[in-house]
Ligand code: HEM
Ligand code: SF4
């Protein structure tokens with residue numbers, strides 16, 4: 001078919017968490033520009049399986065940009081060159097015939113490589129478990145909208161809640177910092193009336209867990225905000241800093 | 253959490269960077285204003301009067317101690333944070349396109365700070381130590397002549413240029429960054445702060461750079 005591409009891929013292969021990995025070179029032929037980046041990997045893996053070789057392990061689930069699983073560092077950027085998309089939403093038309101594409105896993109002390117491109121992002125789950133929740137009474141469901149919420153706050157909370165926990169912010173940050181993720185999770189609750197009860201404990205515990213997982217600190221380079229597929233804003237990090245200062249000043 | 257944990261937390265450490273950084277910025281304002289007196293070109297009369305006041309005033313003596321404490325804290329915290337941040341990425345990317353999403357100087361605060369530190373050592377040896385020795389001996393120190401002597405040498409002028417350029421980039425990122433660290437970020441004020449930061453960095457550093465240059469060229473004498 002005309003318009004199809006032949007590409008050279010350099011992909012990180014690593015047997016397990018403790019093994020030493022290396023980039024391996026693969027050739028793929030006849031890739032349609034309409035394929036997604038993951039479909040291109042499916043073609044490559046099928047080829048590898050047919051040849052009796054070890055296919056490349058990579059994470060994916062929804063393939064529609066909402067689960068945040070498809071972590072791939074493509075030509076030096078998380079989720080590749082297109083703004084506001086995850087790898088599953090990146091299409092091969094963003095590349096040219098004959099291109100060499102380097103694909104690496106997220107590199108962070110807190111995200112150990114499971115195999116090849118798949119990393120373990122459970123550190124995020126533990127940060128959430130430390131405070132990313134609200135307590136509610138059991139019983140009948142309450143009427144929706146019976147607590148009035150300022151429209152601006154509702155919008156900001158909603159925008160923060162768009163975070164899909166993909167980890168691109170950590171992957172791209174020169175410090176491997178999780179500030180954008182954690183601040184989005186702190187903000188989405190801190191902005192709402194329902195989130196006030198655990199307000200102080202939340203930010204202190206989540207920041208503490210973030211540090212314990214081995215994420216770096218914020219240098220305010222702003223790389224995370226640019227690379228985040230959901231457009232989470234640095235304003236959330238400033239809000240978390242305010243929450244942190246406030247919680248430290250008022251804690252008993 | 254106790255106070256101790258506040259400083260143990262990455263956010264607490266970063267807050268210390270921001271607060272000490274802003275404090276150092278206020279010092280720069282005083283420093284550049286006083287030094288700019290040389291541009292009156294009166295043979296250093298006004299400037300030396302200012303320098304004499306600074307080296308003999310009690311309040312300024314106290315602030316000098318606070319200043320050293322501030323620089324020291326800023327540097328120690330910078331070292332601790334930089335090491336902590338390096339540990340968070342033990343394996344480097346084979347290909348990393350940092351330029352696609354951030355300014356080089358925002359990613360180089362440690363290097364710029366280290367260049368600044370080297371510059372400070374030279375700067376202290378040039379001016380701070382001779383002034384202290386003179387005050388200790390009860391002599392009057394002619395700081396203006398001291399400046400002229402230092403800036404008659406090409407290599408000192410070159411070192412000062414490296415120092416000033418490092419400072420400019422350090423501030424270009426540091427000024428707005430410190431406000432973000434302190435929790436100030438909104439659609440109205442952040443763009444203004446960024447502009448103010450850029451103007452501040454460029455004006456202060458241009459004034460500092462003009463001192464060695466004009467003295468070397470003999471424009472200020
Ligand atoms: C007049 C001298 C200095 C001034 C005015 C200054 C100012 C600042 C400011 C305002 C910040 C931003 C803080 C923030 O983001 O919250 C900063 C960050 C920083 N400074 Fe300085 N600084 C000075 C000297 C130094 C020196 C001598 C060093 C190193 C030895 C240094 C190392 C750093 C580092 C590494 C950061 C970034 C920390 C991070 O990545 O978060 N600075 N500085
Ligand atoms: S903040 Fe953005 S980049 Fe970070 S985990 Fe959430 S969606 Fe991904």
Ligand code: FES
Nearest residue numbers: 063067068070088
């Ligand atoms: S596979 Fe779910 S976001 Fe990409």
